[in-house]
Structure formats: C-alpha cells, structure tokens
Amino acid sequence: MAGHSKWANIQHRKGRQDKLRSKLFSKLSKEITVAAKMGDPDPDKNPRLRLAVKEAKSNSVPKDVIDRAINKASAADGENYEEIRYEGYGPNGVAVIVEAMTDNKNRTASTVRSTFTKSGGNLAETGAVSFMFERKGLVVYLADAGDADTIFEHAIEAGAEDVESSEDGHDIYCADTDLHAVSTALESALGESESTKLIWKATTSTEVDFEGAEKVMKLIEALEDDDDIQVVTTNMDASDEVMAQL
Structure with a gap:
C-alpha cells in the first residue's frame, strides 16, 4: 500500500x-x-x-x-484580447499587480475581485500599488554563462542598469524601453539567454512570516490558475528559510 x-x-x-x-x-x-x-x-x-x-x-x-x-493573429475569426492591469492588496498588506489578457473584461474583473476577497485581500484602483514598482526589462542567464564580473561588464556595455548575480544565475535589469537592444547585445556577447521579458520590479517590499507567505502563495496560485491571467507580481519579502518551507 x-x-x-x-x-x-x-x-x-x-x-x-x-x-x-x-x-x-x-x-x-x-x-x-x-x-x-x-x-x-x-x-x-x-x-x-x-x-x-x-x-x-x-x-x-x-x-x-x-x-x-x-x-x-491574422485569422478573421480570431479572438480579440484586451490587456488589463489589476492592482490590489493581498494578505498582510502585500502589494499585488495582476496582468491579464481577456476577451471579456467583466468576467475577468469579477474573477480577480472574488479571488482577492477569498484570500483576505482586496482589489484596489489602478495606480494604488504600482507606485511601489518600476517597469523594467529583465534578461536572465544561468550561472555557467560567466562569473559575476564578466557578466556585469557585458551587461553595462550592452546598456543595462544593474546586475544581480547569485549561485543560481544572473539577473540583468534595464529600462523597459531598452530591453530589445540590451537583450540583442547580450546575445551577441553571451549567447542565448534563459529568459527575456518585461517585469514589475518592487522598489518597496513587505516582509512576511511563513503563515503570511503561505497565504500570499495561495492567492498567486489561485490567480495564475485563471486562463485570463498572464502574470502575477508581488512585493512580498520572505526569508530563504520561509521560502524553503513552502
């Protein structure tokens, strides 16, 4: 058994x-x-x-x-998706940005609102939490792409603003409008990246304990489970020990 x-x-x-x-x-x-x-x-x-x-x-x-x-995209009967951003507060006052693509705004808004409410959070007006984030370009390379100094040199040369390196890899940040140019330059120097995309980078974080982190993760999973939701971003700050337990 x-x-x-x-x-x-x-x-x-x-x-x-x-x-x-x-x-x-x-x-x-x-x-x-x-x-x-x-x-x-x-x-x-x-x-x-x-x-x-x-x-x-x-x-x-x-x-x-x-x-x-x-x-x-060129099919005559293709769906017309609209891009919408929702903002709100999750458990423990964690700021949440939800990016959606939908062919039915009312359906998506109702689902997002309901999901926030069930989690103990609340949906807010657009702009209510986005001031705590910056729109950035992010290019990710694995650790074997080079050591921290080498990656930093290539990143700055490519027009990036900052690099965060760890044993897992290298996160290279740039202005959102420069992502195409920076990623192309990095590709020439370092080869294909692991990931290249636009993100919301938190400038202010909200610290949570294990219980708080667990509640926020449940909210994120519930939102991401909806087909209309593309990306969910939070400003949650949890310790490595807490994240390891989740």
Missing part, C-alpha cells in the same frame, strides 16, 4: 506539472498572438513579438505551437 500511495503521489505531482505546463504554453501563445496582431507578424520586424517568441522557446514551446499562435 505504501508503494501504491507513493506512486499515486508521484502521478498527482506529474498531473499538476503537466497542467501548469499546459497553462504556461497557453499564456505564452496568447502573448504571441496579441503581439503579432498589434504589429508585424515577422518577429524580426516586431520587437514585442520577437521577445514573446524568444520567451516561448526558452520555455520549450514547440515551433508548430508558436507558428500557430502567430497565424492566429
């Missing part, structure tokens, strides 16, 4: 991972479609589409799925 139970747990985890992978592919495909519809369907002539395709490839999205997402 113990063996069976262990196998069941493994299967459950695999099922969860497969579900998350499927949702990730769906969200990345949606970003590709919207980027292609807003500009040129050729990634070389459309910086946003190029970044979307690059991010999809770095997450192992198959080429046929990427091509289908691009072609969907």
Whole structure:
C-alpha cells in the first residue's frame, strides 16, 4: 500500500506539472498572438513579438505551437484580447499587480475581485500599488554563462542598469524601453539567454512570516490558475528559510 500511495503521489505531482505546463504554453501563445496582431507578424520586424517568441522557446514551446499562435493573429475569426492591469492588496498588506489578457473584461474583473476577497485581500484602483514598482526589462542567464564580473561588464556595455548575480544565475535589469537592444547585445556577447521579458520590479517590499507567505502563495496560485491571467507580481519579502518551507 505504501508503494501504491507513493506512486499515486508521484502521478498527482506529474498531473499538476503537466497542467501548469499546459497553462504556461497557453499564456505564452496568447502573448504571441496579441503581439503579432498589434504589429508585424515577422518577429524580426516586431520587437514585442520577437521577445514573446524568444520567451516561448526558452520555455520549450514547440515551433508548430508558436507558428500557430502567430497565424492566429491574422485569422478573421480570431479572438480579440484586451490587456488589463489589476492592482490590489493581498494578505498582510502585500502589494499585488495582476496582468491579464481577456476577451471579456467583466468576467475577468469579477474573477480577480472574488479571488482577492477569498484570500483576505482586496482589489484596489489602478495606480494604488504600482507606485511601489518600476517597469523594467529583465534578461536572465544561468550561472555557467560567466562569473559575476564578466557578466556585469557585458551587461553595462550592452546598456543595462544593474546586475544581480547569485549561485543560481544572473539577473540583468534595464529600462523597459531598452530591453530589445540590451537583450540583442547580450546575445551577441553571451549567447542565448534563459529568459527575456518585461517585469514589475518592487522598489518597496513587505516582509512576511511563513503563515503570511503561505497565504500570499495561495492567492498567486489561485490567480495564475485563471486562463485570463498572464502574470502575477508581488512585493512580498520572505526569508530563504520561509521560502524553503513552502
């Protein structure tokens, strides 16, 4: 029975991972479609589409799925997605930014509001928490791309603003408007990045203990479980010990 139970747990985890992978592919495909519809369907002539395709490839999205997402942009019966940003406060007053792409604003707003309420948080007006964040470009390289000094030199030369290096890798930050140029320059010097995208970087953080972090993570998971939600960002600050327990 113990063996069976262990196998069941493994299967459950695999099922969860497969579900998350499927949702990730769906969200990345949606970003590709919207980027292609807003500009040129050729990634070389459309910086946003190029970044979307690059991010999809770095997450192992198959080429046929990427091509289908691009072609969907020119389809006459294709969905029209609208980009919306929601802002609010989660448990313990943690600031939360939710980025969505939806074909039904009322449905998405209702779901987001309900999810915040169930978590003990509340949805706020646009601008209520975004002042605690900066819009930045982020290029990520694995640790084996080079040592901290080498990466820093290449990053500054490419036009980046800051680099955070750890044993896990290198996070290179730049102005949001410079992401295309910086990532292209870094690619020439260091090769393909692990990830290239626009993010909200917290300038003010809210510290939480294990219980608080657990509640915030449940809110994030509930929001990300919705197909309309693309990205959830918080200013939660939890210790390494707390994060290891989650």
